[in-house]
Amino acid sequence: MGYNLTQKIIRSHLVSGTMQRGQEIAIRVDQTLTQDATGTMAYLQFEAMGIPRVKTELSVSYVDHNTLQTGFENADDHRFLQSTAAKFGVYFSRAGNGICHQVHLERFGIPGKTLLGSDSHTPTAGGLGMLAIGVGGLDVAVAMGGGPFHLIMPGVINVRLHGRLAPWATAKDVILEVLRRLTVKGGVGKILEYGGEGIKYLTVPERATITNMGAETGATTSIFPSDEVTRAFLRAQGREEVWVELGPDPDAVYDEVLDIDLSTLEPLVACPHSPDNVKPVREVGPLAVDQVVIGSCTNSSYLDLMKVAAILKGKTVHPNVSLVIAPGSRQVLTMLAQNGALADLVSAGARILECACGPCIGMGQAPPSGGVSVRTINRNFKGRSGTADARVYLASPETAAATALTGRLTDPRELGTPPVVALPEKFHVDDRMILPPADNPDDVEIVRGPNIKPLPVAGPLPESIEGRVLIKVGDNITTDHIMPAGARVLPLRSNIPAMSEYVFTAVDPSFPRRAREAGGGIIVGGENYGQGSSREHAALVPMYLGVKAVLAKSFARIHRDNLINFGILPLTFIEPADYDRLERDDVLQIDGLHRALREGAELEVKNVTRGFTIKARAQLTPRQVEIILAGGLLNYTRRARA
Template structure:
């Protein structure tokens, strides 16, 4: 369909293409393009191009074209041009697609009805762990262990690559998904053939990782969604979202000497959390943008979820084109990018209208860290010692906070370890390893430290996990890799490692000291997440910092240090060495970057990006259109979601006589709800694996087991640091089973409630579900029998994932909390107002009956914002809806 006569031919670089011309809408008086934020224009192009009269209508185009700073409640059916996955979320996505095919086959239909309709790229980067470190063979040994642990999962991914069209897998050992996306997969503009015609369309995407917005550093609109929503997008289902507000952040000035892009992003994160940008788009503009390299911009865009925004994007300008050239993109394609964006009015500096404007002077940025448990808890470098001391004073009841305990390390060296000692110092994460300036700064600082004669204490577990092989290449060319290795920062793998919770084991002597003396051990990492128990279950405080500061703190061996006044260490002559003595200057960093980072590096390293090494090529993958399930597998199992699948939708009814499974406080993250790291033998997941004959050393991690619902539902709400407010001073996945009053695990209680036919709810505070876009946080919630969650506010992705699983996310009225209402989790709950069906943002009533017969009645709003969301809840989930559509239409 072409109702606005906007689909027309356009010639670029000698080739004729079809485009959806935005200027036609302006000519017809539907909008003033200059007033529309760039991100809204890109969404508008998608809607305009995909008008079909059913999923996307003329009214959708008019509604989006009429965007105003004070936005209306219009809904947008957005269809991205591609989908990006990583392996921890990609494996369950593949399992779900395989399960859909199995379900279709059980209905005697052609299983290939389930076929992705947009290109999919899956990058395996979340599985490698830091078991080995500080040695030249650490990388090889970690890769060997990675394949031992994950071969079954990887075979399933190779099956998907062969079974589905346009499904590409980037094998292990290549890089981190967002850095690979930035340096290779991202196109800015696609040249794509559709129905025999050549098209130019903006590069847009969704990804099953919340840091997908990093691609906004090159002006691409993309954001993180749960695996459930991504799977629906793969199958051609539009992502329906409410018209977003757009916040403009005006950058002025330039970064002072000594301040890095990491310091800038920590300031931006702190500021935007204060502004409040949840569910909003963020665009950066102003004279300060030209002062930032594209790598700096991508560093900021990467942490959009920490800022709270859906996306954080920059304009496409000359610097973007130069970055595309540097990273080895084809020159002809770069020409097409500029010509197309010029034609659409999307190239260069823009000055649109915004819902809200924020100004940030780059000159005010100072060296900083963030911690101990949230990325927006920024601490000026000079305040670090004071802040940590205050934290200890608040958390530790008694004892000498300065006391250190002598421990002997496995290599025979002795060291002192106490509160504030650093157990892990890790250069990791796409946030920073995509940025040559901070990586080279870390290398130069390491070189200066080696020359000054200081070293990292033996209790510090050091690691370097580059985001792509290009990083290693330019560190080698600049002769800086050897200096990092001299301090123990050897390459341990090309993946997320410590930032995702794959820090690997600590030495027994360190763990024993932590346990024996109940110490507040710490970590410093160049990551983007530092939530409780994410980095390592025994590390209580985790701090985000730039790569050079990671090395500096690694040298100090502790976080309770005043970097401006105290020495990092002493040279062999007993002379103190200070941070100022070894900090590299900006001019030297720039000179090394210019001399060491070349286009040919990117071209060489990405030329065979999907081929893999001998380990990958030796894997024998299953074949056929339908996956061959192994009922004995402890990694990949046919999930229960689509078994015995009824064609009729179940609908929505009132929730009667429900019990509270957990009563939670503020900022309960998806790491709390669905942890990704290791687990012990005495939790339900570990007990189940042992029953299947799996030895504890073979447990792997929750993240690696995401293809197995038996493990994952037992791991839901099972983080060792989660605190159920129904219990006093108890951490971990425990609850009270009512009405017996017995304390048991969350999983055991849920099964007892299920046997009794008792539906469940979970109550929580502010920012429920903030964190990584983990589909299992919602899937596990559903499988435990939780019909609704009731919270003061939600993080967007978790809220949408709940809707995608048919679970109702309910929100207290402004000012209400479960505490203020006098609830404690022992009540019996009824959720009324659903008998006549569910409406978007429906106002419902919850009645809580106490054991003495008294009741509390309070209003809630169903956070189901669109008609599409209502359909998903009515069908029991988004994939349930898609499956019924496929079966009905075939």
């Protein structure tokens, strides 16, 4: 029996375990990436481990999230990150150089290597044939220290692409179709491995759009084979020497198969407020649009923006629309400037932003009250845009550009013949904004401004926990609900006491005060608790407020791992209907934790307030049990090194 591509890469990196679906395995990590919003914590955690230099083949620290500098906080963080990178042996991609995933694809990704990134869209590099997984910063810190990455061996879905995209149908429409079919939960515990004869018509940036947004299905990652298309991209980046051919064996076996006929796809849009609420553009509307945002790690490549420029050339943005464009990287922006496309965008009325995440993470460009924003980004959760009652629609750059011209959500097929844009023979390569690590790390002093506060660390898990239900939330609660982003909160990422004022405030403004008064407690959640971004602050800050456990119907993978990493017990209801029997302020008590966790036994959760008992399970691997008992991964790792 042959191996699929996923199994081949895992097999060549396997440190422990067998590749049996559902079993815990550990893999060697070749490369890591961090971005600034998760990076400050990751480097504080790395420092706390007492390891002088990273042990990976390559680690990169990017600055792309908090680039607005309306106060000292972000600028202080950038200096901290630059100095830690120099000292710890990490490449530093400066603010302005671009979005981590776009730059990593261009300058660092290598087919067949493993990449661990403290950003949920790390799977973007799967477009280049990497096994690229998004995790919390603490997992990245451990990997930088040479530790393997532990995960449950996922199932592999073979997504077979047939035929060829019709005019105006795009890679974005491919992944929106996958989301329509799988939903935001359908990929949990799985890897999406693309194949079929249709892949040869998709360039690496197009493949990267698809693997990027695979994260929205909850999948561990997504991956394409490395073929002649990959080679051409790397050659154009001046990096052909890192190319290797990689694909599944002819008799590879998969857990599931998903067939998509590319020729039947049409322009699609994800309607508010979930990336799986997907409909054909022609079926939505008429819908007046206030804002169009083109950019983000999903759709900001040279090819994307060249098509947008061709659509806008010689035309004018509709008077009721604000069109903002954030190029994915300095390479992209420089090339647009050199070939005149930037002039076409500006002349049409586009507002050009810096090469960064920007509006995608709510850093500026919030839409008007009650406004409609059409965006090429990957998430449209309520409030993420910075305007609580805005409605965000996710679409391809082509649909977004057509919409910017008409002022209403527009099927780009109305525009006639699509522009033809080819991958350039040579990209503009200039790595001067990527600083290599210092040769003499002892000479580097880490710069800590007042926004860099000490790292909070949990204590070991006690034998019993008793606590009030601090909040009871519904299904599909995102990490944005738990720990909001946006211009007010993001700059506080390295200042946990200040951040704790914002936990759950999008859902219940009194949460931080009540959690503090109660000295911590327990959270009750519905299905898919913690979906969305990898932000470990959604676990770290509740831990700081004294949250001991989250009792939910089910969890999103990265968030569940983050809870464990910070010593918060993730529990699931054995009877999901018991969710209805719990109310806010009920006092819950769980005894005999240590033995029950070690034996994998069911836990009895006493509702002290109402006088009944329900059952829950933790479903932890033996290693996760030890992490929880130690009070989190940092304590566990330090103990293992001692």
